[in-house]
Amino acid sequence: MSLSNTATITWFFACKVEDVPANGGVCVKYRDEQIALFHFSRRGEWYATQNLCPHRRQMALSRGMIGTQGGEPKVACPFHKKSFSLADGRCLSDDTECSLTTYPVKVEEDRVYIGIVNGSGHAAVMA
């Protein structure tokens, strides 16, 4: 993961650690956007992606199941089980499916924050 050097990140408070089920996700409202936030507690990792599954444009990824494929963390959409890398958002089940936007996450004193690049309210696009 790398962010472009010029980008500044605005961190917003999403929820408390305890609000997110272990090894599961929740949906966070940020302005008019929906962000899926995942606590991969087995690996001690946090991830955030867009909540919209690009396949049928369903607001569903936060309700998806997380896991790994060859060590890479991923989420499988509850609708048709397409899975996406949590690390970079790319679709792992279908080369032609669009990638997810991913967001940086940090946890401070039980509080979980999601990073928005440039405060634009948009895609902290990570390469």
Next chain:
Amino acid sequence: MTKIVIIGNGMTSYKFCEKIIAKAVPGTLQLVVFGEEPRPAYDRVHLSAFFSGKTAQDLELAPADWYAQQGITLHLGDPVQHIDRAQKTVHSHKGITETYDYLVMATGAAAFVPPIPGVDKKGVFIYRTIEDLEMIRDYAPHAATGAVIGGGLLGLEAAKALLDLGLRDTHVIEFAPRLMPRQIDDSGSSLLKAQLEKLGLRVHTSMQTTAILGDDTITGLQFADDSSLPADILIISAGIAPRDELARLCGLDTGHRGGIVVNEQLQTSDPYIYAIGECALYNGMIYGLVAPGYEMAEVVASQLTGTEKAFTGFDMSTKLKLIGVDVASFGNPFTPADQCRSIVFEDTLKGVYKRINITPDGQHLLGGILIGDADDYNMLLQTAKNKVVLPPNPEDVLLGARGGQAEGAAGVLGLPDEATICSCENISKAAICNAVKDGHETLDAVKKCTKAATCCGGCAPMVKDLITATLKSQGKYIRNVLCEHFDYSRQELFDLIRIKNLYSFDEVLDHYGHGDGCEVCKPAIASILASLWNEMILAKGNDTAQDSNDRFLANIQKGGTYSVVPRVPGGEITPRQLMVIAQVAEKYNLYTKITGGQRIDMFGAHVNDLPLIWEELIAAGFESGHAYGKALRTVKSCVGSTWCRFGLHDSVSYAIRIEQRYRGLRAPHKIKSAVSGCIRECAEAQSKDFGIIATEKGWNLYVCGNGGSKPQHAVLLAGDLDSETCIRYIDRFLMFYIKTADPLTRTATWLNKLDGGIEYLRNVVVNDSLGIAAQLESEMQALVDNYKCEWKEVVENPALRKRFSHFVNAPEEKDPTVSFEHLREQKKAAEWK
């Protein structure tokens, strides 16, 4: 540095770029591509997927960046208008001039539009590019009746697309006396016609369209026999016309009926200009399919990078996709009768027609036609292409060996190494087997490594068979393991988890797995845990290991709302209960429907409302119906002896007793049951996982029936049982199934795979041949005793309730993107894109 200019950026153009980049020494080539269409090459073969939600971007073969990364200059939306062969330059519409050392024409074909008066009217379309489909999509909502001229491969695909766009009244007009005249014979065509008519298409053969009616806008078609047909939208799909106009302009040889003449090297009459794909005319033939185009790309890419290679024609075998009826033709389906023997199999009831042509000596397969069931297409195609010697009874290749003989030469391993398995990417059997031997042991790994099965995917089953066969030949034991995280089968894990007394997914993973789990092993293990201990499925951190429907205790639907299905044991419901359902449905604005399982489903509930809805239902005495779980669903009943003049016993009371006994029972897949009061079988018990039918003396118990896509009748396990014995047998049967079946395997499939079949099962259940009957019964009794309604537990537990919100940071708010449409007196989910 050699400079190659490519005209056209369609499927073969892209493949050519990909192949030549892979073959060339870096830095020795300069590639420039001109494309007339506004976007980079996309998957035209799967164009119709645009209507089922794929976007233009989804269909891209590679994004525009890919060309840039490979150092290819790509001019899009800029057709070449002139070729100067003397100067070796091309000139584009936007005024770009490029010189070339070699020119590759990959201009494809256009839809052929016959000169019928009125083809320029509004509402008349062709079916070739994304833009064509966009226009059709935008126009279709204004139309009620659709027509397609052309009953060939593409015409049928277009007609199915119109049906799917909601035009229930769609007609196919074919000039020839039969459908797909170039691929199938008369008998095949009439069977296909019957099947298509079942799908709702109306087929008119031997029809010549003479005019398109209407002022500006189409209103109908006029035919040569003076009849006419009203139509508001028309797609013309009457064949293809190779795009050879540029070639003609610069004096290259072209065919009478179009196409740029090429030799075996795919050179045109100018040795510096090649033509590939649908614009090329080789040996008097235009190849209107993608696989020969890719082969042509391979030949030219090889030659331009210094390897001799020739194009010597290509097989025109095809399998029709998308239409809902299998249709395939391979090899030469039309060998004249004096040069071959034909074997024909026809089942008009099932809608299956198969014909193969074999050499008069019965040694080799020449070609054939498959309609209604094309599962054997790949195998037969390879058998024909590779001249595999046929078994002594050649009909076995159509019907399978029926004498208990082992599979003969026709199995995958019987194919020679050179056999092409994936014809889109031209991957041989040897290449796939070698990849497996090099350690690529899964379908995904083989796909990535060889590209096999990445295009149309039709060969995937064969690739899988090859992987298994190769592994077996290497002496590797193919274990039926769950997934990459567990080297155990479900049955093994079931026993291990019981012996070790494990209660959560994480514990099981720590003991017997590796890595972090996935959407395959998590629900499988969550289901084992539920079948073993019958604890609250959302407890002990198992909530996030449950399939999404189990996690929210409701089925997710289009748009992200959920359905609510209270249990209605045996289908018996009181007027008061009906009123409660009515009140709840009105209050929460839910769509209501009677299900196929004798109960009522309420659809369209927001996740936030689920606990509130269930709170009211539970207060009125309802329980979860487990419609979301791999669990007992319904026990249907007929009215039975309490009212019916034929009823032998009280089937409703018995059904209620059975449903209450096994409610909440979780299993490898869902379980359904029914009880009928007599042999008239109004409850359809013989289509259930276990079904009970009243006899004069007691109950007959049937097991392992299935509805669904491959229906199968249940078979009699034991007859004339008293009520108690019948339940004991069901206990044993269900528990044995739960312990031994693979994940997501219904009882019917389980029985089909069970060594020894029903005889063995009867021995275990009725005769207790394994000596486990008492154990099975007591295990079942423990599960029955442990039953609790899980929705009741959620409603009463604030921590669990909290999970039923859409936004974690705005729990009161509902998902604002959910929307409904009006339907009759109720609502329906908004159509997804």
